[in-house]
Amino acid sequence: MFEKKGRTLLAKRKKSLGAIDTRRTKKSREMEGHSLLRFGQLTKLSFDNRPPSNAAESSSELRNELGSVDGDGDCGEKGFILSQDFFCTPDYITPDNQNLMSALDSSKDQSPCPRSPVKLNTVKSKRCRQDSFASKTSNYTWSSKHRVDEQEHGDIDTDEVMVDKIQANQTERTGYVTQTAVALRSRVMPPPCLKNPYVMNDSETATDPFGYQRSKCASFLPAGIGGSGLSRYLTDFHEIQQIGAGNFSRVFKVLKRIDGCLYAVKYSTRKLILDSERRKAMMEVQALAALGFHENVVGYYNSWFENEQLYIQLELCDHSLSKKSSLKISEREILVIMHQIAKALHFVHEKGIAHLDVKPDNIYIKNGVCKLGDFGCATRLDKSLPVEEGDARYMPQEILNENYEQLDKVDIFSLGVTVYELIRGSPLTESRNQSLNIKEGKLPLLPGHSLQLQQLLKTMMDRDPTRRPSAREVMEHPMFDRIQG
Numbered sequence: 001m002f003e004k005k006g007r008t009l010l011a012k013r014k015k016s017l018g019a020i021d022t023r024r025t026k027k028s029r030e031m032e033g034h035s036l037l038r039f040g041q042l043t044k045l046s047f048d049n050r051p052p053s054n055a056a057e058s059s060s061e062l063r064n065e066l067g068s069v070d071g072d073g074d075c076g077e078k079g080f081i082l083s084q085d086f087f088c089t090p091d092y093i094t095p096d097n098q099n100l101m102s103a104l105d106s107s108k109d110q111s112p113c114p115r116s117p118v119k120l121n122t123v124k125s126k127r128c129r130q131d132s133f134a135s136k137t138s139n140y141t142w143s144s145k146h147r148v149d150e151q152e153h154g155d156i157d158t159d160e161v162m163v164d165k166i167q168a169n170q171t172e173r174t175g176y177v178t179q180t181a182v183a184l185r186s187r188v189m190p191p192p193c194l195k196n197p198y199v200m201n202d203s204e205t206a207t208d209p210f211g212y213q214r215s216k217c218a219s220f221l222p223a224g225i226g227g228s229g230l231s232r233y234l235t236d237f238h239e240i241q242q243i244g245a246g247n248f249s250r251v252f253k254v255l256k257r258i259d260g261c262l263y264a265v266k267y268s269t270r271k272l273i274l275d276s277e278r279r280k281a282m283m284e285v286q287a288l289a290a291l292g293f294h295e296n297v298v299g300y301y302n303s304w305f306e307n308e309q310l311y312i313q314l315e316l317c318d319h320s321l322s323k324k325s326s327l328k329i330s331e332r333e334i335l336v337i338m339h340q341i342a343k344a345l346h347f348v349h350e351k352g353i354a355h356l357d358v359k360p361d362n363i364y365i366k367n368g369v370c371k372l373g374d375f376g377c378a379t380r381l382d383k384s385l386p387v388e389e390g391d392a393r394y395m396p397q398e399i400l401n402e403n404y405e406q407l408d409k410v411d412i413f414s415l416g417v418t419v420y421e422l423i424r425g426s427p428l429t430e431s432r433n434q435s436l437n438i439k440e441g442k443l444p445l446l447p448g449h450s451l452q453l454q455q456l457l458k459t460m461m462d463r464d465p466t467r468r469p470s471a472r473e474v475m476e477h478p479m480f481d482r483i484q485g
């Protein structure tokens with residue numbers, strides 16, 4: 001995901017990455033300054049006025065306090081600070097007891113994971129917020145926006161687990177948890193939304209009420225959370241087993257505690273300390289998010305930074321196609337795989353994106369259905385993003401020569417090589433001769449396979465990208481009539 005072996009143009013990629021503007025905008029610097037100041041103000045208010053044990057009382061007391069701030073005549077601050085009250089009610093920032101924190105620490109967690117969704121007999125945090133919010137609607141436009149923003153990031157589920165747990169533990173208060181304050185810092189003042197470079201439709205951002213807050217700067221991301229605070233991964237998921245590993249990532253089968261369903265969570269093994277490293281890693285999730293659902297593309301649910309690592313929650317698949325590449329498979333099976341990945345590529349290309357790392361390792365099978373995964377090299381077809389080609393064994397010559405005119409045809413070539421490898425029944429080596437022949441489109445005869453299939457493969461692997469068929473042409477090839485129905 002984060003770096004690819006056998007890449008010959010790494011230096012070039014680094015160079016092109018460097019071309020991205022890493023400077024913060026004036027506006028984003030101002031926002032960061034405000035966030036620190038305001039968080040400081042809130043912390044002071046909260047800690048100077050320790051709330052009583054009753055949550056409702058504490059909430060209204062804090063509001064009174066905040067009212068006095070307002071009374072000083074700082075109308076601009078009123079809306080803001082009250083919005084903090086909305087996000088970080090006293091019972092949220094000062095949990096009832098320390099035991100709760102150890103309950104959330106999965107290393108000490110002895111509690112079983114739910115087998116199926118359990119209906120908690122607690123007040124829903126969403127409704128709670130809306131109630132306290134409703135009485136002062138006119139003053140809360142800012143916080144309302146941020147609430148939606150937070151939902152957009154998929155953070156609401158964690159909130160709900162925590163708030164429900166806190167409400168379920170309404171016992172005596174034993175003190176303050178500084179760890180929590182650190183972990184909640186990003187919730188008190190969430191970072192601005194990042195602009196997704198893979199989203200093509202300008203009208204989406206034109207009508208986007210958060211457009212003005214969007215930033216290309218990844219340095220706002222709270223990448224350090226989890227170092228000494230709460231681990232979202234361990235809090236939300238029960239790790240079952242490792243199911244895969246890439247060059248710089250590990251993939252685990254996990255059970256999500258709140259919904260009792262299985263997922264795959266992939267995380268970077270390296271700490272992503274530099275802004276440029278985080279931005280690069282994020283491109284995978286941005287591409288997945290921009291793509292949306294397709295049955296032949298691995299499903300994307302969520303992502304977050306924790307302990308300077310990027311975590312990605314994905315649809316769980318059974319295994320990758322590389323497991324099959326050491327077995328002989330029938331032509332029918334080959335056609336099914338080829339047709340499904342051609343459909344995935346057609347969908348991806350229609351969205352203006354190229355995958356650039358199609359290979360058996362990155363095609364997963366779930367209940368007999370193929371899913372294209374690992375969008376770590378995905379880029380825009382219009383060349384507006386840097387190009388990092390994937391595994392060199394599956395790359396056509398033109399991309400190694402830095403010709404990026406037809407990036408969609410790079411994926412077609414890689415799909416051709418993938419199918420050829422499946423037919424061979426043995427993984428491709430890094431051998432120069434073999435690689436040269438493939439890049440020249442010189443395929444040996446494939447006994448036992450139809451001429452139609454061999455001819456299609458030959459055109460898909462043509463040296464000249466303009467002669468290769470598009471994903472739609474592959475998908476609509478009459479050869480696939482044999483597997484329909």
Ligand SMILES: Nc1ncnc2c1ncn2[C@@H]1O[C@H](COP(=O)(O)OP(=O)(O)OP(=O)(O)O)[C@@H](O)[C@H]1O
Binds near residue numbers: 248249362376
């Ligand atoms: N959603 C998933 N379901 C099941 N297995 C998965 C899933 N995602 C990844 N894997 C397994 O983990 C392996 C590594 O994942 P992935 O290719 O995404 O990581 P990577 O670091 O980008 O790899 P590389 O850079 O080496 O290609 C895959 O080959 C696959 O076997």
Ligand SMILES: [Mg+2]
Binds near residue numbers: 001246361362374
């Ligand atoms: Mg991979």
